[in-house]
Amino acid sequence: MQMLAKFLRAVLKALANPRLAAGLVIVVLLILIGVVGPFFVDVRNADPISVKTNLPPSPKHWLGTDSGGRELLAVIVVGTPQTLRMGALAGLIGVLIGTGLGLIAGYFGGWLDRIISAVTDTMLTIPPLAILLVVAAAVRAINVETMALIIASLSWMYATRVIRAQVLTLREQSYVQMARLSGMGSFRIMFREILPNMVPIAFASLVGAVSAAILSGMALEVLGLGPQNTPTLGMTIYWALLYSAFSRGMWWWWTPPMLILMLLFVSLFLISSALDDFANPRLRSAK
Amino acid sequence: MTWSYVLRRLAMFVAVLWLAVTVNFIVPRMAPGDPTAAVLEQLLSRGQQVQGAADIVASYRARFGLDDPILIQYGRYILNTFRLDLGTSISYFPQSVSRAILGALPWTIGLLAVSTAIAFLFGSLIGALIAWPGSPRFVKSFAPFLMVLSAIPYYLLALVILYVFAIWTGWFPLGGAYTSQASGLSFSNLADLLYHAFLPALSIVLAGIGFWALGMRGAMVGVLGEDYLTLAEAKGLPPGRIFFGYAMRNALLPQVTALAIALGTAASGSVLVEVAFSYPGVGYLLYNALRSSDYFLIQGVAFFLVLTVAVSVLVLDLIYPLLDPRIRRQ
Numbered sequence: 001m002q003m004l005a006k007f008l009r010a011v012l013k014a015l016a017n018p019r020l021a022a023g024l025v026i027v028v029l030l031i032l033i034g035v036v037g038p039f040f041v042d043v044r045n046a047d048p049i050s051v052k053t054n055l056p057p058s059p060k061h062w063l064g065t066d067s068g069g070r071e072l073l074a075v076i077v078v079g080t081p082q083t084l085r086m087g088a089l090a091g092l093i094g095v096l097i098g099t100g101l102g103l104i105a106g107y108f109g110g111w112l113d114r115i116i117s118a119v120t121d122t123m124l125t126i127p128p129l130a131i132l133l134v135v136a137a138a139v140r141a142i143n144v145e146t147m148a149l150i151i152a153s154l155s156w157m158y159a160t161r162v163i164r165a166q167v168l169t170l171r172e173q174s175y176v177q178m179a180r181l182s183g184m185g186s187f188r189i190m191f192r193e194i195l196p197n198m199v200p201i202a203f204a205s206l207v208g209a210v211s212a213a214i215l216s217g218m219a220l221e222v223l224g225l226g227p228q229n230t231p232t233l234g235m236t237i238y239w240a241l242l243y244s245a246f247s248r249g250m251w252w253w254w255t256p257p258m259l260i261l262m263l264l265f266v267s268l269f270l271i272s273s274a275l276d277d278f279a280n281p282r283l284r285s286a287k
Numbered sequence: 288m289t290w291s292y293v294l295r296r297l298a299m300f301v302a303v304l305w306l307a308v309t310v311n312f313i314v315p316r317m318a319p320g321d322p323t324a325a326v327l328e329q330l331l332s333r334g335q336q337v338q339g340a341a342d343i344v345a346s347y348r349a350r351f352g353l354d355d356p357i358l359i360q361y362g363r364y365i366l367n368t369f370r371l372d373l374g375t376s377i378s379y380f381p382q383s384v385s386r387a388i389l390g391a392l393p394w395t396i397g398l399l400a401v402s403t404a405i406a407f408l409f410g411s412l413i414g415a416l417i418a419w420p421g422s423p424r425f426v427k428s429f430a431p432f433l434m435v436l437s438a439i440p441y442y443l444l445a446l447v448i449l450y451v452f453a454i455w456t457g458w459f460p461l462g463g464a465y466t467s468q469a470s471g472l473s474f475s476n477l478a479d480l481l482y483h484a485f486l487p488a489l490s491i492v493l494a495g496i497g498f499w500a501l502g503m504r505g506a507m508v509g510v511l512g513e514d515y516l517t518l519a520e521a522k523g524l525p526p527g528r529i530f531f532g533y534a535m536r537n538a539l540l541p542q543v544t545a546l547a548i549a550l551g552t553a554a555s556g557s558v559l560v561e562v563a564f565s566y567p568g569v570g571y572l573l574y575n576a577l578r579s580s581d582y583f584l585i586q587g588v589a590f591f592l593v594l595t596v597a598v599s600v601l602v603l604d605l606i607y608p609l610l611d612p613r614i615r616r617q
Contacts, residue, residue, distance in 0.1 A: 133589050
């Protein structure tokens with residue numbers, strides 16, 4: 001009970017940060033599109049050839065229709081949660097791998113640390129798109145889940161770095177040394193003593209990883225390597241450009257997915273920069 | 288500069304390239320089906336359209352040497368990549384992959400280098416001014432705007448810029464890098480090049496500038512608390528000299544480190560910007576390769592992307608000790 005009250009107070013205090021609050025509100029609203037939307041919009045209209053093509057917005061089709069015969073409001077309702085799911089899945093897997101590697105590298109040190117750090121630094125200088133391309137072009141039939149897996153395999157490096165640095169300082173804390181002196185095993189110390197203190201910073205890197213994953217996914221999608229039968233936001237932009245919606249003046253086709261993606265990136269950035277302030281007190285005191 | 292530092296950086300450079308080659312080697316072999324099957328299938332579907340289809344098929348068979356043990360294939364693949372022999376392009380046949388890429392690479396490097404340099408310099412300067420207590424008030428009001436800008440990806444920004452400045456107002460060309468085929472170095476040709484490169488460059492600069500400004504602000508805040516700044520002020524040095532020579536110079540060091548890491552993202556981003564503006568660099572080449580499933584060309588572009596970034600990172604890493612004496616003495 002006391003724990004819960006303490007937790008709630010911490011959450012309320014955190015929400016006083018305008019950037020965190022604004023970012024969270026936007027993300028929740030975007031999640032709601034997929035949750036509430038299907039009750040008001042017929043999602044079957046997101047499939048090709050279900051409505052008349054190339055209609056501008058009207059009372060019947062609020063956001064108009066595209067050249068493939070999809071209603072764009074339905075596309076947004078179906079596509080937004082798909083994009084969010086892909087990003088969340090890839091980000092979560094990436095951060096889990098990163099946390100594991102960071103814990104091992106930071107806690108054990110020595111040659112394990114040297115290997116993990118060298119691999120992490122090496123991977124960080126590789127443009128992620130280069131590897132994603134080769135993999136995505138080889139795996140032909142791609143869906144949202146496989147895409148998330150491919151992207152996750154390249155999004156663990158930042159988390160590894162951040163977690164490792166944090167473990168290096170925590171390892172020398174007196175409570176960890178006490179645990180070691182009392183004969184606790186390495187793995188118990190890592191999971192029971194160090195890991196719980198890592199949750200805020202892991203969460204901060206999760207937000208960054210989700211944002212990076214959505215960015216990578218969008219890059220694959222606009223190059224035509226995305227899931228061909230799922231109307232994610234990136235695929236909608238790809239189709240709009242493929243059917244030259246720009247020069248045909250069909251602004252209603254590409255503006256909604258672009259606006260939602262921009263809102264998503266800005267809100268995730270606001271959240272992660274606010275969380276960074278909590279993790280990095282030097283910046284906080286400067287403001 | 289110590290030798291171990293140089294050797295470590297060189298080892299990392301080699302490791303990056305080795306990783307890229309290995310991914311290129313392994314991935315197609317892990318995909319379902321024979322590695323040549325996809326290519327053969329495609330050639331068959333084109334039938335007569337490809338001149339000398341039999342030649343390509345033969346060259347592919349010889350190239351893969353599918354009966355050899357996998358390790359020999361791997362060794363040969365590394366050797367071939369090292370000699371920049373990346374196979375024959377299908378969509379640009381009979382051009383080799385390396386030739387097609389080498390023709391496009393200058394455009395990409397030019398665009399990427401110039402716009403990243405501009406974004407880095409201006410972003411760092413703006414970030415330093417935001418953190419500097421003596422700068423005018425309105426400079427501080429840039430901060431939230433820059434934050435929003437740094438969050439929006441290259442590609443989306445490029446599409447917005449393309450729509451507003453090329454389609455809606457028609458002030459700038461829709462795409463391409465030049466209007467006439469007229470070669471030679473004349474003033475009007477140069478102006479034409481700049482005119483075409485302006486919007487793609489603007490996208491890359493705008494997308495990058497916020498990142499550098501925010502990073503610089505953070506680094507500057509750290510430097511501003513140092514004692515040597517107080518001493519410089521007590522000595523009565525002019526504020527301009529303190530700002531550039533004492534504060535900014537030290538705050539720039541972590542920015543250079545960040546540059547090495549951010550280059551990969553910038554390269555990926557500018558590839559997409561090229562696609563948006565049909566700019567004839569490797570990004571556009573890649574887009575065409577993807578549309579015609581030209582797998583060797585896709586691999587080649589990926590490899591050159593890694594190579595370009597790895598070379599730039601190596602150069603940055605080797606320059607870094609000259610900027611930061613602490614590393615030299617380590």
